[in-house]
Amino acid sequence: MSRSRTARLTTARLGLPATALGALAVAMLPSPAAAQEAAPVAREGVERVSLGAAASSTGRAPVTVPAHSAAPESVVVQPGDTISAIAARHGLRTTDVLALNGLGWSSVIHPGQVIRLSGASAAPAAPAPAAPATTTGYTVVAGDTISAIARRHGVSTQAVLDANGLQSSSIIYPGQTIAIPAATAPAPAAPAAPAAPAPVLAAETVTLDDEQIGNVRTIIAVGRELGVSDRGIAVALGTAMVESWLRNLDWGDRDSLGLFQQRPSTGWGSTDEVRDPVRATKAFFGGPSDPNGSRTRGLLDIPGWESMSFAGAAQSVQISAFPDRYATWEAPAFGWLATYG
Template identity: 65%
Template sequence: MLVDVSPHPRAVIGASALVSTVALTLMATPAHAATVEPSRQGVPRPVQTPPPATHTVASGESVAAIAARYGLATADVLSWNGLSWENSLIRPGQVLSLVAPIAAAPAPAPAPAPATAGTSYTVVAGDTISGIAGRHGSTAAAVLAANGLTWDSIIYPGQTVTVPAASAPAAAPAPAAVAPAGLELDAEQAQNARTIIRVGREMGVPERGIAIALGTAMQESWLRNLDWGDRDSQGLFQQRPSTGWGTIEEVRDAERATRAFFGGPADPNGNRTRGLLDIPGWESMAYADAAQAVQISAYPDRYARWEQPSLAWLAALG
């Protein structure tokens, strides 16, 4: 079993967005400087220039420290980057937005559709939004919107949720369900994504399985081959040597770690761990549920946000 490197045991950064192309480089922007303009009394006074549009995180930095450096409110920087007070973990090399996102012009309101009754469902232990949606022929996005939830919301046993009928048009997620900034892949992330795609194809894994691996690695490590993590978790998939996934060197071997994630007859761990291909019926599972079956995360719904981006990365890099 695995443990996340985020504040909860397995989550790292939140909400989904589709990217159509993959940028292979992200440029760091230098910190802004102060200029001086004469005052009416002839005494120079400092004039603060606007902050840059982005900031590349350095080792040891926090969101609060970065916000203070540029004279911004911590809450604003968190919001602009899809973070929260409870989920504010950032990593060296991550690019943070320092400006509020530009709101798109509202699209013309569609003609009202005939009302379609939804299904009321009572959550039981082990349920996920994507799993509930899949069993009722709906989508996770539609269930989120129907209940005023976001990709970061947590559901509890006994809670009642509305599941839109399958024939109802899927509603867009609530505005707060915006994917975090920095979905474009830099050179390191793109290289790791290509490794996952290549290994998956060599093992005969279906395209959807490869997309699940890409999204899982993005959630677990931001698609970086980390040499640190929660307890002894390391590598692309934050696999733990103490739970049978291999030695430290093995879990940090990107190709081997990918083969272990896929599992099946070619699993380098043999029967010590269970990969995606070892999960009965994984092909028919919801995206997040399939990833969760391998990773055993405390926040399983957070894999769902990477479904559409992972398909875009697969199309662009595969």
């Protein structure tokens, strides 16, 4: 059959002119540009979103979105923030955030302070949480600390804190029941790492602002009025710095409030009373002028407090989970007393 006759028969069967068939055949062939567009393209750090036929028909390039977003250059400290919490919130390492801001592990931050994040490295992935362990109850007695309770039961301090929903700054009280997690087998010892340089203590360089200075003067004035010794006043100053950064806080762990983070629920006074700096200071000192009477025990009510260490005297009143923190502020407290007293 001749080529021309074949074309005529094909045209007849399709009901289309030969010229239309030729155009249709050409249109069905993939163009070089379309073929190139269909090839997969790998781009580092970018996740491709396919638009399917719609992208091909419009001729637009495929849409791409970032695989992840970077941390902001800085953040403003909010009530309750810690450096470790800020770092974790933005996927960064605590040590890098401390270094970027010239801070040490014992540095104090306060609401409104700006913390730089730009340049900090991402934190390593956290290990999978361990299965919850069986716990037993323990009743706190006077002089107890979380670390001492943990050692006594052969578990880590952090395990006891986690089991009770406590933080390193939390305060425990006689009569309180503490959950003790079951001891776990020790992990194989890792090779000893080189000793890191000791962090610079915030106490060595801290500068008080007007609010803090005002509260220092109040504590000194109350102590002088009650006839408290210089050492007792210094203990009160150091305690207030650890508990509230020498600020009359309206928040804290559970219902803790004020300069000394006293708790209305444990007999230290009403919400308004524990946030009265003069009354709170008198309650901390205790003695015959204690506004709480015998409901709470102040520094002057502790037998032999004068012969205790600085941290021990503060701890005898506060019953903190981490009593060693008070020792950091012994020298600065005496310095504030000499400057503002």
